[in-house]
Amino acid sequence: MKPLLEVRNVTKRFGGLIAVNDVSFDVRKGEILSVIGPNGAGKSTLFKLISSFLKTSNGLVLFRGEIISNLAPHTVARRGVVRTFQETTIFKSMTVRENIIVSHHLQSKASLLGFFLGSRKARADEKRFGESADRIIGLLGLENIANELASNLPQGHLRVLGMAIGLATDPAIILLDEPFAGLNHDETMRLVTLVQRLRDEREVTVLLVEHDIPAVMKISNRIVVLNFGQKIAEGTPQEIQNNPGVIEAYLGSEDMAVGI
């Protein structure tokens, strides 16, 4: 089967620093693929390159066989490649529900003028967005806080909201940058289940950057390991755990001690 997303020899230089160095891998439809590596390995940069928030210095990113690197970010989102952020990124002064509704932008059939005039198409859109938002709220278990202002939410909920915003764009592939950071074990496990349900129920392919190794091992179909901007390994969780190079570079350190 043709891969959904292809990263081909992608390189990113910041001045003299090579943050991502000639990295290649494929993402298959319907899988959860994690990118792991020590801090500063270039994982977030790689995600920004895939979502076109940064321009590549070299190499290409292809989605469904078409080049998406170096396009405008909203164009890439329109194609179905959507990134969530390492930091908690939400629209602070909107309620949870408003956050999710506004993020349905890509699915609007009416024009902005249509919305202004309240055309029939626009009203149909609004209705659809509302219903879809409620479905997402249900799927992610946000019912109780749907009308809370986002700025009042605790970390755990913010992460889920970040994911809900991503989902609202109806992506084919979602890039989650450290969605579990700062969450406790229970919250993490809840979110892990959620991500799996996203894949199973909404057929979203997931690309994940995460430091929580046990969570990564549990959730991933495959793993790519970066170190100093280079890919040093790729394989199933078992293969990665037994890869001597990976153990030396990364898993051997105290991160491994979290226990697999």
Place this chain on the structure above:
Amino acid sequence: MNKKILAYVALFLVFVYAVVPMLINISGRLDFYYTLTSVALLSIASAGVWLTFYIGRINIGQGAFALAGGYVSAILISQYGFNFWVTLPIAGLFCAVLSVFIGLPILRLRGVYFAMVTLVLTEVMRLTTLALPITQGAKGITSLPLPSGLEIFGLKLIPDFSTLENPKVGFYMMAITLMIIAYAVLYRIVNSRLGHLCRSLQQNEELASSIGVNTTYLRVLTYSISSFFGGIAGASFVAITQSIYPSSFQVADSINFMLNCFLGGLGYVFGPMLGTLMLYFGWDLLFTIGKYQMLVYSSLLIILMLFLPNGVLSLFDRKEKR
């Protein structure tokens, strides 16, 4: 909820169209027509500035578009014999198009940088009107006729202002009507998807583009609507004063448009309207204290902003919550 809003709107309409003229007639202070006309027109320009605030940009350049709109109308009337009412939308559109070219490069800037560039823009516009032959330099364009009547398919929509017994009342009605249209448009924008997208842009540009919002397009679109308002306000002023000079709209006016928004409240559609009214009257009332006018005025503004950072309208919010 909706009924309540409708009731307020009806009350407001009755007040501005009937009660105010009645009060003015009773008191015999006909000069209030001119004052309130100015407030209404200035509040249209402020509404535009408010809209750029809504996408997270501090706009201190509305004076430039008011000036440009004024000149477009004045030139079309004096040199090409246009009817004022036809020049009005043309002035707005001219400013909207102009702002696309100006906005494309400068809307990438944020915060103080955008504010500074727009401030300079007002001055650049003034110098341009001083320099261009068509704007006739410092002499300006004067002795413009009063707005003539407007007929569509033989239907008389607006009477010729020179036939009016008191053109001041005519101008008041015109200004109030334009203001109501402008704020209705603004209200509709804010409460439609366009407004929601503007808010997303204001709160987080990066996230907005990752949910697929074409942020450049949205910024330029909003800015051009804002400038359209500026052009309309400028052109209307020309009709009233029957003249325009490079100094008709200056940096101080641009700053006032922005202050009006701050004062009324950036979170409220009708904030700039109230802000304009208060600022205009506040300044006039302080006229009596002579040379301390500026000092007292500025101090009061600072105090207001310190204690009501969300604008005067936020007073009502608190009441509702508690």
